[in-house]
Amino acid sequence: MSAAVTAHDLVKTYPKGVTALDRLSLTVRPGEVLGLLGPNGAGKSTTVKILTTLARPDSGTATVCGHDVLRHPDRVRRVIGVVAQRSGLDPAASGRDNLMLQGHLFGMRGAALRTRVDELLEAFGVADAQHRAVRDWSGGMQRRLDVALGLVHRPAVLFLDEPTTGLDPVGRAQLWTEIARLAGAELAILLTTHYLDEADRLADRVAIVAGGRIVTEGTPATLKAELRGDAVHLELRTPESSPDAVRVLRAVPGLRDVAADQRRLSARADDGAAAVPGVLAALDAAGVPVASVTVARPSLDDVYLKHAGQRIEVAA
Structure with a gap:
């Protein structure tokens, strides 16, 4: 089975000699949730930015669904969904309008788009609030809509960059349920988090990042059993x-x-x-x-x- 995401020896430095990535390598397979686990500053978000074409590495290579992120960034953007740390929602627009706009950006129109939006509103439990401005939604509801936004165009790879940061325990649990429901199909998910319980519950494999490199990886059960x-x-x-x-x-x-x-x-x-x-x-x-x-x-x-x-x- 071909990998959905590959990164090999990624290096990224910032001004004043700050090394964000130090020859980081990883693989995500179709249908797999890979948890990239580490504290703030470990290099998780920089990795996501490179894989989603928002940043360029100093060296190393990366592909998404076989497309090189440097040579064919436009192709990469067509096959990925991204849920960044900061919400991408328009707070003044309704939940339905946010999803419709996202579909339009990917060239979706007509009955197919309306049907897809209906599916996502129901699946993420926000259909009853779909006509209200999202600024009036709870934080947990907004975050679930953020995830739905990344799925409108049926991507092959979904990037979740610390998706539950700032949520209360109830909101985190609700979003965990939605992410777990997404897993297991052909969708590949790269989840970055600094919550240990989140990685333990959601990830098929965990890659632990420290100092810009992966220091160990494996299933949560295997890694714990080694101790x-x-x-x-x-x-x-x-x-x-x-x-x-x-x-x-x-x-x-x-x-x-x-x-x-x-x-x-x-x-x-x-x-x-x-x-x-x-x-x-x-x-x-x-x-x-x-x-x-x-x-x-x-x-x-x-x-x-x-x-x-x-x-x-x-x-x-």
């Missing part, structure tokens, strides 16, 4: 104690993969619950004050910490 045993997470009372805590934990029998991110520390153990008493005793003996300790099964947060050396911080 044998339990995760032991500690929060110290003061970040100044972190270097001492790392030194102490590395000497505790049965612990491995000790990592620190300011006052938060993590390690792995075959039996996390059994390891906790020894961990607390060792830190107490060293005079390192601990605020809390938890034991959990591996998560994508642990996977990211292992491969990128830091946690993903999500701004409130």
Whole structure:
């Protein structure tokens, strides 16, 4: 099966020596949701801009549905749908008019366009509000309409660039439902996110980005299974104690993969619950004050910490 999206050794630098992409490579297959996971500044949005012809790489190659993004950008634009971080809706227009205008931009007309708009309004649960100006819609409804906007012309590839940023938990859950419904057909979806639970729930494969390159990739289940045993997470009372805590934990029998991110520390153990008493005793003996300790099964947060050396911080 031919890939829907390919990128090979993409490099992109910005003024003042900022490297956004450092030989990044990825593949998205038809019918697959690839989650590009990483914090703000990791290079996710730059990747999307290049793949959607909105930016040029300094070097490297990329294709969408077999079309080179640099040589044939017009062909690429005909086969993709894009839901950017910022809404593309006209707030003064109604939901129906927004969808109709999008169809006109892609050369759609008449009964075929009206039927397609009706389908999308129903599918995304906004048909009852279709004649109201979208500025009067809730944030979740607007975001669902944004996704519908990217699907009017039946693209082969849909780019979702952090689609749930700024939504409340209810709005996020509703949009997750719509994205999950889209998956599984021939539509290829590239989803960028810094929400770990979002990638875990929606993505068939996850590619973790750090420093402008992909540091590991695989299914969420496979990536978590590679982290044998339990995760032991500690929060110290003061970040100044972190270097001492790392030194102490590395000497505790049965612990491995000790990592620190300011006052938060993590390690792995075959039996996390059994390891906790020894961990607390060792830190107490060293005079390192601990605020809390938890034991959990591996998560994508642990996977990211292992491969990128830091946690993903999500701004409130």
